[in-house]
Amino acid sequence: MRRYTGYRDFIQRDQRLLVGTALLLTGSHDQAIRLTLGSLRSVGLSWPPTLWENPTVHAQITMYRRYLRRPVTTRATALLRLPPLRRVLVVACLHDGRTHEEMATALGLSQEVVETEVSEAVTALAKGDAKRLGTRLATTAGEASVPDLATRSMRALRRRRVRGAVLTAVAGLVPVGLIAAFTLQQGQVWNSALGERNQIASTRADSAVGPGPQAWQTPRTSFTIRYAVPDKCPDDGASTDGKPAPSRAGKVTCAGWTLKLTGGDEGRPALESVECERPGHCESTVKVPDAAQHLAHGDDWSYWRLTPAISGDGRRIAYLSAAEGRYVAHDLHSGEKRYLSPSLVPADTETGTGVSVSRDGGVFVVELSGRRLRTDFATGAVTSLPEGRTAAEKSADWMRENYRVWSDSPSGRFSAAVSPGKGGSDRLHVIDARTRKVFRDLPLPSLGDPTSAEVLGWPNVREVVVKLTDKRTGDLLGFFRVDAITGRLHRVAGLPDGETIVLGDLTGP
Template structure:
């Protein structure tokens, strides 16, 4: 049905967030899915949405009302033990970052009532620790087990549509029968009905029904990695389209889209699922876009956070923050396997600037959140929250390093950090820092390239070499990327990288 264009994509994008909310409210996956399906039916009945409406917002409010109509408490969490209305207020205000005034308007209560119940709920759960609750809710909601509800939702909507159509047809038949039987004008319809033609009103109705519904616009959709033996050489951000909003509120997607440059030394292998490659000279090279990979999100105070991809050193895996699913995901190119690396991010998480990194062997991905660091084993899919004992020296010193240095990156061992510092009138310098002692063990001048240069650490190429981007201090042009030996300071240009100030490096050689 043309009316439901875009509905399936909406469900697939928002169902995890809705089920996570239902799980917080009820403590039961079964009840959470029931609430989600009810909310999706409400949104579907009014589909397509107006241009200024958010179907996700509509669905969450419908879920609130569905829960209050028939509250349930199947779990054993402290939250579930709260009275239903207070439970909903706590979740709406802390997990969804709604103001008491907004929740009061949604529930038809006074703002004072909402504020009082919120305070009592927070006091009962954590003795007033809001931040702890926000992090706990994010973790619990992120553990929701979510099947694909799009098919079930569409089937329900279509079944209801058929029922409405049959009822409408039945009523029309009765009306026509009455017109024919009771009025002289009805006799004029009889020949037309017998010959299968429509009256003037029916013709107008037919044309109106046949007119296509407006497309609400293409929402971001989850990206699926093509299975390929090509590896990722590097990635750069794509150009953002459209004007920036005047107020980039927390979690708003301001810019998404990264382009991967893939390489391979085997021109004989054809990859129909990839754009045409250029193989003269070798290695073969092609480009692949990830439209949903976030570049920048608003953090709620008029500013924003930038987000980078994480590429494994062999170029076979990529991780990023998904604009479609609002969580970190990772893909393996050879197998096409996808893994979730984090729960759905709350506005509070976005406001603290989460990040993702990958281990030197490409097996473990770590997402840094306000609630801690989540490490996922890509091979098994298992995720663990790291304790202080599990952190590397650089991870423990990360806050200090960020205060001391504008650009730094940790070594593969996690023991050292490479950072650039303002140098003399000629060039910046590269410092190698022992993270445990916070002592600079090496001070290396950056190469002079005909004009004074500023340097920015990009990453460690291996256990000994650091990649630094050099920019002309006078021209402000990117002069190139250089691999610097962290022991001797010897520098060599790293070819094949574009003159872009945001480049993420993957595999430097083709398989």
């Protein structure tokens, strides 16, 4: 039942809201429970939700439709005396927060019809006071008696899977021609609560990401991600001319990242190998085989370098999956997985692509050739961000002209980069992204001889992690957390020496 990861949590989180809506429609607690269970089963059959679906909205839209097919009421209140369509629309718009346009699309009505029905309902029930009616609806919905529906819903899905397996075996005996007569039109698939059909590629060759490794299965553990490093690419130095063979634009040519996890004794059972330095201070290494590193573009050997995004608390990671052809995010503590983008096509990556995450891991943003998709991990809601660039994005060209490498702070207000100092050792510059002026010019330790520095990232809104090497010999001198305001340094132990490292939670054991 790994497919249904997160489904039980969704039910337990939203069952009170859904039963309250059903109670407004039916007037009966028993009928409300039956209507809610039917809607939850519909969500479960298409679980996990696709990019464009919010499972709560899916359940609500299904509930409206199921009720309109068989409207049942048990009490003669003013609300329940309304015609079924008018009752559904006023509950959806004033209680559930659906817009007139959404309901017109969901029920196949014109927007004018929706507006008229809602207006007449408000007039009849609250003399035109929509706010007062909304408060009354919320009060009535709050009276719903809500048992735990998660177990019943999961049991219904298991029974459905068993029946489905039997029917599949029987269907194998039916001539293929008879089956084809009842299938959907080739190249289309139903995947939306609103009944939308999304076109899918007729062949895998049309997808941006070609066949690759298996999709990663998240180990459910209390350990957190300390850092991620890329695996060695098969084509690195393997070809006769020193270059990888040219490949189709939009295809992942190299995938695989290794995570270093840290935690206490309680998170060990979910991991294959754990080493404990002492009780409560354990480490584990986990491979993510489908996390993309290189994404080809253009007609030659050019490719984008891709890195995963790790939340500051180390619980969540997002990346472009070479196995699924889309961006995905995983939560290690719950084992939950979210899709952050649709399946990519070459046009999505022509001018670059990437993923970022908020400091707390609550919000992920995917860049797709100029457009941006924002995903709320808790709800799965996806929205397109308006056009426009942040201060850090606007200053990128100026940063590129003045610094070789830099890193933007989690807030986007500042950038950190290194600059040669007078004594031979590099210094840390903290730049105001809006004014493009050096906000802080901080010295870095020379440790005796001139040192070179490299900015690795911001573990929080105030500190920058830098890597120091001996400028003459190239030997690693260590990693340090630098306070971007005071310049105070703290050594960071346990980070590997490599060209690329993505930081996670540096506060763990």
